Amino acid sequence: MSFNARLMAASAIAxxxxxxxxxxxxxxxxxxxxxxxxQALQANIALDYVTQVTTRFGARPAxxxxxxxxxxxxxxxxxxxxxxxxxxxxxxxxxxxxGEESAELLGARPQRLVAAALGHSIATPANGIExxxxxxxxxxxxxxxxxxxxxxxxxxxxxxQMVRMQDGSGYGSLSRIRSVGPTEAAKRGAVAFVMRSAGSxxxxxxxxxxxxxxxxxxxxPAFALSAPDAxxxxxxxxMGEPVRLRLKSTAHTYQTHSQNVIGDIVGATRPDxxxxxxxxxxxxxxxxxxxxxxxxxxxxxxxxxxxxxxGRPARTVRVVLYGSxxxxxxxxxxxxxxxxxxxxxxxxxxxxxxxxxxxxGADRIYALGLPPGAQGSDFAKIAERVLRPLAVLxxxxxxxxxxxxxxxxxxGVPVFGLRQDGTRYxxxxxxxxxxxxxxxxxxxxxxxxAWAALVRLIxxxxxxxxxxxxxxxxxxx
Amino acid sequence: MSFNARLMAASAIAxxxxxxxxxxxxxxxxxxxxxxxxQALQANIALDYVTQVTTRFGARPAxxxxxxxxxxxxxxxxxxxxxxxxxxxxxxxxxxxxGEESAELLGARPQRLVAAALGHSIATPANGIExxxxxxxxxxxxxxxxxxxxxxxxxxxxxxQMVRMQDGSGYGSLSRIRSVGPTEAAKRGAVAFVMRSAGSxxxxxxxxxxxxxxxxxxxxPAFALSAPDAxxxxxxxxMGEPVRLRLKSTAHTYQTHSQNVIGDIVGATRPDxxxxxxxxxxxxxxxxxxxxxxxxxxxxxxxxxxxxxxGRPARTVRVVLYGSxxxxxxxxxxxxxxxxxxxxxxxxxxxxxxxxxxxxGADRIYALGLPPGAQGSDFAKIAERVLRPLAVLxxxxxxxxxxxxxxxxxxGVPVFGLRQDGTRYxxxxxxxxxxxxxxxxxxxxxxxxAWAALVRLIxxxxxxxxxxxxxxxxxxx
Numbered sequence: 001m002s003f004n005a006r007l008m009a010a011s012a013i014a015x016x017x018x019x020x021x022x023x024x025x026x027x028x029x030x031x032x033x034x035x036x037x038x039q040a041l042q043a044n045i046a047l048d049y050v051t052q053v054t055t056r057f058g059a060r061p062a063x064x065x066x067x068x069x070x071x072x073x074x075x076x077x078x079x080x081x082x083x084x085x086x087x088x089x090x091x092x093x094x095x096x097x098x099g100e101e102s103a104e105l106l107g108a109r110p111q112r113l114v115a116a117a118l119g120h121s122i123a124t125p126a127n128g129i130e131x132x133x134x135x136x137x138x139x140x141x142x143x144x145x146x147x148x149x150x151x152x153x154x155x156x157x158x159x160x161q162m163v164r165m166q167d168g169s170g171y172g173s174l175s176r177i178r179s180v181g182p183t184e185a186a187k188r189g190a191v192a193f194v195m196r197s198a199g200s201x202x203x204x205x206x207x208x209x210x211x212x213x214x215x216x217x218x219x220x221p222a223f224a225l226s227a228p229d230a231x232x233x234x235x236x237x238x239m240g241e242p243v244r245l246r247l248k249s250t251a252h253t254y255q256t257h258s259q260n261v262i263g264d265i266v267g268a269t270r271p272d273x274x275x276x277x278x279x280x281x282x283x284x285x286x287x288x289x290x291x292x293x294x295x296x297x298x299x300x301x302x303x304x305x306x307x308x309x310x311g312r313p314a315r316t317v318r319v320v321l322y323g324s325x326x327x328x329x330x331x332x333x334x335x336x337x338x339x340x341x342x343x344x345x346x347x348x349x350x351x352x353x354x355x356x357x358x359x360x361g362a363d364r365i366y367a368l369g370l371p372p373g374a375q376g377s378d379f380a381k382i383a384e385r386v387l388r389p390l391a392v393l394x395x396x397x398x399x400x401x402x403x404x405x406x407x408x409x410x411x412g413v414p415v416f417g418l419r420q421d422g423t424r425y426x427x428x429x430x431x432x433x434x435x436x437x438x439x440x441x442x443x444x445x446x447x448x449x450a451w452a453a454l455v456r457l458i459x460x461x462x463x464x465x466x467x468x469x470x471x472x473x474x475x476x477x
Numbered sequence: 478m479s480f481n482a483r484l485m486a487a488s489a490i491a492x493x494x495x496x497x498x499x500x501x502x503x504x505x506x507x508x509x510x511x512x513x514x515x516q517a518l519q520a521n522i523a524l525d526y527v528t529q530v531t532t533r534f535g536a537r538p539a540x541x542x543x544x545x546x547x548x549x550x551x552x553x554x555x556x557x558x559x560x561x562x563x564x565x566x567x568x569x570x571x572x573x574x575x576g577e578e579s580a581e582l583l584g585a586r587p588q589r590l591v592a593a594a595l596g597h598s599i600a601t602p603a604n605g606i607e608x609x610x611x612x613x614x615x616x617x618x619x620x621x622x623x624x625x626x627x628x629x630x631x632x633x634x635x636x637x638q639m640v641r642m643q644d645g646s647g648y649g650s651l652s653r654i655r656s657v658g659p660t661e662a663a664k665r666g667a668v669a670f671v672m673r674s675a676g677s678x679x680x681x682x683x684x685x686x687x688x689x690x691x692x693x694x695x696x697x698p699a700f701a702l703s704a705p706d707a708x709x710x711x712x713x714x715x716m717g718e719p720v721r722l723r724l725k726s727t728a729h730t731y732q733t734h735s736q737n738v739i740g741d742i743v744g745a746t747r748p749d750x751x752x753x754x755x756x757x758x759x760x761x762x763x764x765x766x767x768x769x770x771x772x773x774x775x776x777x778x779x780x781x782x783x784x785x786x787x788g789r790p791a792r793t794v795r796v797v798l799y800g801s802x803x804x805x806x807x808x809x810x811x812x813x814x815x816x817x818x819x820x821x822x823x824x825x826x827x828x829x830x831x832x833x834x835x836x837x838g839a840d841r842i843y844a845l846g847l848p849p850g851a852q853g854s855d856f857a858k859i860a861e862r863v864l865r866p867l868a869v870l871x872x873x874x875x876x877x878x879x880x881x882x883x884x885x886x887x888x889g890v891p892v893f894g895l896r897q898d899g900t901r902y903x904x905x906x907x908x909x910x911x912x913x914x915x916x917x918x919x920x921x922x923x924x925x926x927a928w929a930a931l932v933r934l935i936x937x938x939x940x941x942x943x944x945x946x947x948x949x950x951x952x953x954x
Contacts, residue, residue, distance in 0.1 A: 055712045058588030069586060100577075109546060111535030111765075114909060203680055204764070204909035228912040232765070235532045235913075287681070288588075288709070432591060432681040435705040436712075 026382070029460050033386045036310050037453035044448045045081065045305060046298035047441050050362070052077070053281075053297065054288040054436045062282040062324035062334075063095030063256035071281055074261045074297070074321055081305050083263030083319065089343055090259045093324050093334030094216075096120045098285050099250030103194070103223060105236070106130065106244040113229040115194065116286060117249045118178060119210035119327055121222040128248035129154070129192045129221060135237045139177045142184055151189035154245050157181050158230050162200040168360065168422035174198035178224070179212050186219035192247050193222040196230035201427035204228055208284050209430045210327045221249050258282065258323030260336045265308040267316040267459070275458050276318045276413075277304060277451070278357040278404040280325035280336065287434030291425065295439060296358035297321050303451035313459030315353065322404040325359070341407040352413040354458060354465050357402030358451070361428075362444040363421040365390065368454065369398030371414035371465045373472030379463050386453045390446055395419060414465035416458075418450050503859070506937050510863045513787050514930035521925045522558065522782060523775035524918050527839070529554070530758075530774065531765040531913045539759040539801035539811075540572030540733035548738045548758055551774070551798055558782050560740030560796065566820055567736045570801050570811035571693075573597045575762050576727030580671070580700060582713070583607065583721040590706040592671065593763060594726045595655060596687035596804055598699040605725040606631070606669045606698060612714045616654045619661055628666035631722050634658050635707050639677040645837065645899035651675035655701070656689045663696035669724050670699040673707035678904035681705055685761050686907045687804045698726050735759065735800030737813045742781050744936070745789040752935050753795045753890075754781060754928070755834040755881040757802035757813065764911030768902065772916060773835035774798050780928035790936030792830065799881040802836070818884040829890045831935060831942050834879030835928070838905075839921040840898040842867065845931065846875030848891035848942045850949030856940050863930045867923055872896060891942035893935075895927050 053060075053070055060067040071088055078086045096119055103115035134150055136142040136157045159177045162170050175198045182193040197207035206224040225233065236243050261281065267273060279296025283289020297319075304317050322336030332338055341349065354371065368387060374380055375397060384394050400406070401415030409415045421443070428434045530537075530547055537544040548565055555563045573596055580592035611627055613619040613634045636654045639647050652675045659670040674684035683701040702710065713720050738758065744750060756773025760766020774796075781794045799813030809815055818826065831848065845864060851857055852874060861871050877883070878892030886892045898920070905911045 051712070052716075055709060055716065056718065057586055058582070058709070066586060066588075105535070109534055109543060111543075202914045204682070204912065205680070228910070228914050231914060232532060232535070232912070235528070239529075239532065241533065433705070435681065435709070437679045437705050437708060 029457065030382055030386060032310065032460065033453045033456040036306050036456045037386060037390065037449045039310065040303070040306050040449035040452045041445060044302040044445065046302040046444050046448050049077065049301055050290060050294045050298040050439055051436060053294040054290045058288045059285045060281060060283045060289055061095065061097070061285045062327050063093050063258045067258060067282050067323060071259050071261045071321065071323065074281065078261065078263035078301070081301070082308055084266050086263040088259045088261050089339065090257045091339035092255070092257050094329040095254050095256040096327065097252055097254065099123065099252065101249040101251070103225070104246045106246055107242055113232070114204040114206060114226045115223040115229065116206035116208045117251050118182070118218065118222040118224060119208055120213065120253065120329060121211070121218045121249065121251055122220065123251050124192070124221045124247055124249050128246045130246045131191055131244065133233070133243040133245055135234065139181065142181065145188050147187060148189050150185060153190055154192045154194060154247065155185035155190040156194045156233060158196040158234055161227060162198060162426050164200045164423050164426070166366065166421055166423050167419065168425060171198060171426060175209065178209050182211050182218050182220055182222040183214055190220065192220055194245070195224050197224040197226060199227065199426050199429065199431065202227050203433065205431040205433050207430040208286055213329065213331060216330065221247060223247060258336060260323055260340055261321040263319050265304050265313065265317040267314055268312040269314045271316045272351050273315040274318050274352045275315055275455060276320060276352055276355045276408070277455065278320045278322055278355065278402065279359055280404055281321040282324050282326055283434070284326060284430045286430070286432040288436065289434055290436045290439055291361040291428055291434050292430065293325070293359045295362035295444065299358045299362065299444065299447050299451055302448045303455050306452045307456050307459065310456070313456065315459045317455055317459050325403050337404040337407045341411055349408065349411045349413060352408060354414050354416055355401060355405040355408045356416045356418065357405045358418070359402050359404065360420050360422050361425045362439045362447060363424070364443040364446045365392050365418045365420050365450040367393045367395030367419040369395045369417035369419060371416060371469050372397040372399070373468035374465060377468065379461060383454060383457055386457060387450055390450050392450050414469055418454065420447060506934065507859055507863060509787065509937065510930045510933040513783050513933045514863060514867065514926045516787065517780070517783050517926035517929045518922060521779040521922065523779035523921050523925050526554065526778055527767060527771045527775040527916055528913060530771040531767045535765045536762045537758060537760045537766055538572065538574070538762045539804050540570050540735045544735060544759050544800060548736050548798065548800065551738045551758065555738065555740035555778070555796070558778070559785055561743050563740040565736045565738050566816065567734045568816035569732070569734050571806040572731045572733040573804065574729055574731065576600065576729065578726040578728070580702070581723045583723055584719055590709070591681040591683060591703045592700040592706065593683035593685045594728050595659070595695065595699040595701060596685055597690065597730065597806060598688070598695045598726065598728055599697065600728050601669070601698045601724055601726050605723045607723045608668050608721065610710070610720040610722055612711065616658065619658065622665050624664060625666050627662060630667055631669045631671060631724065632662035632667040633671045633710060635673040635711055638704060639675060639903050641677045641900050641903070643843065643898055643900050644896065645902060648675060648903060652686065655686050659688050659695055659697055659699040660691055667697065669697055671722070672701050674701040674703060676704065676903050676906065676908065679704050680910065682908040682910050684907040685763055690806065690808060693807065698724060700724060735813060737800055737817050738798040740796050742785040742790065742794040744791055744793040746791045748793045749828050750792040751795050751829045752792055752932060753797060753829055753832045753885070754932065755797045755799055755832065755879065756836055757881055758798040759801050759803055760911070761803060761907045763907070763909040765913065766911055767913045767916055768838040768905055768911050769907065770802070770836045772839035772921065776835045776839065776921065776924050776928055779925045780932050783929045784933050784936065790933065792936045794932055794936050802880050814881040814884045818888055826885065826888045826890060829885060831891045831893055832878060832882040832885045833893045833895065834882045835895070836879050836881065837897050837899050838902045839916045839924060840901070841920040841923045842869050842895045842897050842927040844870045844872030844896040846872045846894035846896060848893060848946050849874040849876070850945035851942060854945065856938060860931060860934055863934060864927055867927050869927050891946055895931060897924060
């Protein structure tokens, strides 16, 4: 009995339609997955890859020469490690380059603050913007300010310190300040926007990140302060000290291109059924993009290579190193995930049986999220058994996948999530501190082992995750 | 029997000269010290002081307007909190101001590095210094290089990562690289000097600090790289990549003044016997000098105020907030400790019965070091008893005291050390990360309690630490 048939049966059982005992497991497939898992724990190329990318190329902003050079190098790296059909697919985008920037408290007691312009933020005039601060204790307070009430002022929004959580929850509401804050401040007349970084650390490390564009650009100069600097401004306001800032930035945009680097382990028996593993090559400019996201490339490349070395799988395993994940300018087209789907077209999308993305650091995997309908299936039980020695649990269904595979998901491709521990991810995310030393090789190795084992299982099976999803959806009242 | 007489007796016992039972303790004095200790645990002004200094004034480089303004404010703060004879004593020094600075890896794959000029480092030419790197794995390797061997090169010295230790040991050998490295590199023909920061953290936070002057200035532009940046350069060298740097700095020196802020709790019965408590007001320019060393002022001011509120002690308790501890330019005169001793003169030095300094952060006190000869004395036993509930042990004799009270110690004043936990001190020391949030209020409170209790004991006693030291020294074979 094929995996697929068994899964359909199991799914039917789960739905209470029929009462059949679960069939015997496919012992050979399980053993292969266990072997590749254990092989990963012995040796894998993840640390080599992440070391080389971050050391040789440093920061890799979307569309930069550094990202382009890293892509060329990564294509060679893929070929050297046995990937087939290795190719680079370019797409145009608007790049953004940080220039010189500074933030100072003015007055009798000037102080330098540590701040970073938000991605795609426009430059200030050459001698900066100097204005009094209006302080908002969160986004709602800014939204409550009347139009025109910030004329000539600098809006400072402090949404509070992010709490460390395993799954990173809490980031959404804080990153919303970054997303909509500049536009909302501009609507109210502000001349600049400053936010407390969306991060969980207490270092002088501003967290950059991109924001929402209005007519193709960020409407005003926008900055993130490090947490201690945001605390300092908040205390000065509380003490009744006058708070006036001078902000400078020479950031600029330019026309450029980015690219996706694609390599395959071509399937032995069903090469047109593709499992696509994703991560992104670009990074923010402040750090060297070790956890965000050279680690994702390292993990997925290492896993796919281990699978290939063990013996070609039935299905094709594809690894994509997407360009320009961090920004999408023009919105929805200037990113690698969108470019990939445009290039493969509808027929290509249909060949993709499932997609997974690694873009949350390099710490250990703690849960597997399968596509809706696959929970409780035979496939899920086998995966659980193979991943259990790695202390990976079965989690809720995966719906999102990630930014890079979002366009695939929206085009109908089922997605899985190997969920990794993000407790310290937002200490480092989008800061200068995202560097190689933050990678914990032992945790990354566990991560590679989980990916290798799961990819082996999926690639040797004939599970149709679309069909499982449809069955589950149709079964709902 | 006075403390002093008892101590002499105990000391004689310790030296094996006579065999007399230890006398009954001075119950009233012990109770007073226990009370002030417990009062400190209830409430003290340390957090208020450190919050105000770091927030209102930010960084306070020696000789800067910020340090001067903070000194004026601190004098008012002392007066408001009941200190007497509050005065500011100015002295001249050569100030140093960091300008714009940058460090970049050049070549096909340029990368920005995070570096900071060392204190008193000279500027580069306006368009920077661009040269190939010669990498040294420690100071000995640099010292082994022949004169002339670095002509036109940039010397990079990586002495390795500092290991976290409770007592901060390990800093000495690494800070020696900062001290002598630039001069030794210059002797060998180097055009600039770069070192791995003397620090124990793994953040993109360079640790600045001053270096040795040759004919009144640092001989060449000198920088510290953050630990991850030093790792990056070391890896590139190891990978065989060409490593060429461009360094820029517009740092400059200027004539200015600094000042000591002095306030007394005048002794009730023996006002001419002075216990002097020290810390420094200046900070490095990158952070806001919370742990180095607004905390020291906070702790000593809070302790002295608690003692005064409880009732005037027999001896005078003096608190000095020294200016310009971090640099001494001109060497040996441009610092607050030296200026203090010059101002009081020989007669003034003789009035000082003991000196203590708080300049190692704000974490908990774990040991007391008394002057030589006082170990095992009745005074030591009483101090041990009063400090035991705070988990403070009796440690080795204190010989050094600290940089600020070094000139007093060298002039013959006994010194004590309330040794504090420095495990995380060199994560933060001389970096942008030395900010208020790094203060742990609970640990600082224990610290204040230890200071208050010990100061109470000393100030109500007539122990002659000079005499104890002499007796111990003379008794040695």
